[in-house]
Amino acid sequence: MTSKxxxxxxxxxxxxxxxxxxxxxxxxxxxxxxxVSRAAPVTLKVQAAWGGGIFLENAKSYVDRVNKMAxxxxxxxxxxxxxxxxxxxMQDAVHRGVxxxxxxxxxxxxxxSKTASLFGTGPCFGWSAQELLGWIHYGGGKELFNExxxxxxxNLVSFFNSPMPAQPLGWFKEEIKDASQMKGLKYRxxxxxADVLLEMxxxxxxxxxxxxxxAMKSGLIDAAExxxxxxxxxxxxxxxxxxxxxxxxxxxxxxxxxxxxxxxFDSLSKELQxxxxxxxxxxxxxxYWNNTLRYADDLVELKEKxxxxxxxxxxSVMADQLKAWDVVVDRISSEDPFFAKVxxxxxxxxxxxxxxxxxxxxxxxxxxxxxFG
Numbered sequence: 001m002t003s004k005x006x007x008x009x010x011x012x013x014x015x016x017x018x019x020x021x022x023x024x025x026x027x028x029x030x031x032x033x034x035x036v037s038r039a040a041p042v043t044l045k046v047q048a049a050w051g052g053g054i055f056l057e058n059a060k061s062y063v064d065r066v067n068k069m070a071x072x073x074x075x076x077x078x079x080x081x082x083x084x085x086x087x088x089x090m091q092d093a094v095h096r097g098v099x100x101x102x103x104x105x106x107x108x109x110x111x112x113s114k115t116a117s118l119f120g121t122g123p124c125f126g127w128s129a130q131e132l133l134g135w136i137h138y139g140g141g142k143e144l145f146n147e148x149x150x151x152x153x154x155n156l157v158s159f160f161n162s163p164m165p166a167q168p169l170g171w172f173k174e175e176i177k178d179a180s181q182m183k184g185l186k187y188r189x190x191x192x193x194a195d196v197l198l199e200m201x202x203x204x205x206x207x208x209x210x211x212x213x214x215a216m217k218s219g220l221i222d223a224a225e226x227x228x229x230x231x232x233x234x235x236x237x238x239x240x241x242x243x244x245x246x247x248x249x250x251x252x253x254x255x256x257x258x259x260x261x262x263x264x265f266d267s268l269s270k271e272l273q274x275x276x277x278x279x280x281x282x283x284x285x286x287x288y289w290n291n292t293l294r295y296a297d298d299l300v301e302l303k304e305k306x307x308x309x310x311x312x313x314x315x316s317v318m319a320d321q322l323k324a325w326d327v328v329v330d331r332i333s334s335e336d337p338f339f340a341k342v343x344x345x346x347x348x349x350x351x352x353x354x355x356x357x358x359x360x361x362x363x364x365x366x367x368x369x370x371x372f373g
Contacts, residue, residue, distance in 0.1 A: 041071075044260070046103060047081070048079065048102070060078060079099075087108055097264065104257060128165075128253050141342075158257050160257055161283050161284040163253075166248060166253070167250070170226075171216065171224055171237050176314070187203065187225075196328050200321065207224075217240045227254075229296075244311070329343060
């Protein structure tokens with residue numbers, strides 16, 4: 001080794017020792033420095049339209065997904081029904097920033113725009129809530145909803161999830177065998193379904209879920225629906241009626257709407273915005289898997305434990321519902337061009353998608369009867 005090589009090696013060693021000493025000093029400084037407190041997570045106050053039961057569980061499931069994914073960046077504080085404002089005031093409260101968000105269904109602000117009902121309780125074009133959500137996400141529905149928000153001057157951004165099975169026709173004092181039996185009955189429902197059943201000759205009352213059973217017990221109403229066997233059982237409908245009719249077109253496709261104050265939403269990072277959106281998509285599947293089993297279990301309990309007579313609504317009644325839908329849709333479309341625009345978009349989507357699905361799907365009832373009778 002030459003003297004030149006020795007000098008180079010010595011210089012390299014000195015450089016290494018210098019870097020190592022610097023790293024050690026930095027590490028020591030890091031250890032000796034006090035912990036720096038992190039910024040508190042953004043907290044969103046979100047009120048649900050539900051005071052308890054399976055729908056509040058569904059709202060909590062969405063919130064849990066958001067909170068777990070967001071970590072220290074975001075936290076949703078879920079409030080139950082009427083915690084800050086009445087259900088009818090929730091949308092305005094979110095718009096004004098009194099609430100950061102709300103978990104409800106579009107039919108609950110139907111009085112502001114009948115078009116709102118088309119995003120949750122509109123006419124059936126042979127599709128289910130699964131296809132309704134497909135239209136919202138991929139068929140132009142989301143863009144039309146945002147156009148509606150803009151037209152109403154609402155400072156909101158919404159996500160839709162949870163494809164609800166068709167809602168039962170509901171609870172009656174006797175078995176309904178023909179549509180003529182429904183004329184004159186005082187009946188509880190919400191949204192555009194109210195217009196449809198009025199067209200069928202019923203007298204319609206729009207009541208919150210918790211008031212349905214007492215109203216039927218007192219005779220204020222003769223018949224009622226809410227949404228599903230689990231909620232109906234929890235409300236105690238089996239104590240005021242033993243005649244329960246499943247299947248109906250009055251609300252055959254519905255989903256939850258989770259809405260946020262747009263200014264608040266826009267202030268969040270893109271990552272947190274994405275969590276709020278994609279947690280909604282994840283909850284979409286969880287809802288269907290969880291709720292359909294719960295509904296089936298509780299329907300069995302209603303029949304076997306509470307002696308409820310369960311019927312399938314006659315086709316003649318559902319045929320009259322479709323005719324009533326035609327009248328209502330044509331009337332509102334003639335008065336509201338935007339309503340007509342949304343209907344046209346839905347029809348185009350349903351015609352194409354259901355044309356494929358109905359042709360492709362086997363008759364599942366045939367297989368069911370083969371195995372279970």
